[in-house]
Amino acid sequence: MTDFTLYTDGSGYQDGFGGFCSTFVSSIPGHEEKKTVMGSMSGTTVDRAEMTALLEGLQAISEFLEVVPKFRLGGRKATILWYTDREALAKSVDGTYGRHSSPDLWVRVAHYEKMFDITPHWVERENEFPEFQACDLHASTQRVIIKNYIESL
Numbered sequence: 310m311t312d313f314t315l316y317t318d319g320s321g322y323q324d325g326f327g328g329f330c331s332t333f334v335s336s337i338p339g340h341e342e343k344k345t346v347m348g349s350m351s352g353t354t355v356d357r358a359e360m361t362a363l364l365e366g367l368q369a370i371s372e373f374l375e376v377v378p379k380f381r382l383g384g385r386k387a388t389i390l391w392y393t394d395r396e397a398l399a400k401s402v403d404g405t406y407g408r409h410s411s412p413d414l415w416v417r418v419a420h421y422e423k424m425f426d427i428t429p430h431w432v433e434r435e436n437e438f439p440e441f442q443a444c445d446l447h448a449s450t451q452r453v454i455i456k457n458y459i460e461s462l
Contacts, residue, residue: 311428312337312382315366315391316440319358320448326351326459327358328451330444331366333373333389340377343440344369347447349455359395360414362448363402366391367421386426392441399429 314334321327330347346365350358367389374387393399400406408415421427432441 310336310388311390312387313370313389314440315363315370315389316438316444317359317362317366317391317393318441318444318448319355319360319362319395320445320452321353321355321358322452324456325353326452326456327353327355327361328448328453328455329358329362329365330447330451331362331369332440332444333366333370334440335370335373337377337382340373342373344373345443345447347444347451349451351455351459356395356398357411357414358448358452359393359398360411360418362444363391363393363398364414364417364421367418367425367427371421371424386424388426389428391427391429392432392438393429394432394434394441394445396431399431402427402429 317331319329328349332345335342346369401408
């Protein structure tokens, strides 16, 4: 049984503006919950936005677990089924590809891999999952918000 399902998406273009969104759904008995985090960034790429979405989702799960009694997991790592539309990122997390770009972010991913058993699942189309569709919309909206804000200054 999977403890968490995580849906992430990042949005970025050559203009350097990006947005991200993560939604997790907890399946821990007695602690079923759904939480979404999102944000925007400048001076970024789509790859960094996608990785930031993953990291923010893992951070949210970590914070959630701080309030869940540890006995619920029996001392084992929490299991996460992670959905992403970024095939290369999924394959980098599962070890198929190397981790060459954004070493600062990969250090953070490695930290969470010590805490969680993460199973990446690449999704070609967001429309398979409502949570994924929502993340896609939120990430794109966050990118536009930061772009419009910075350009208005």
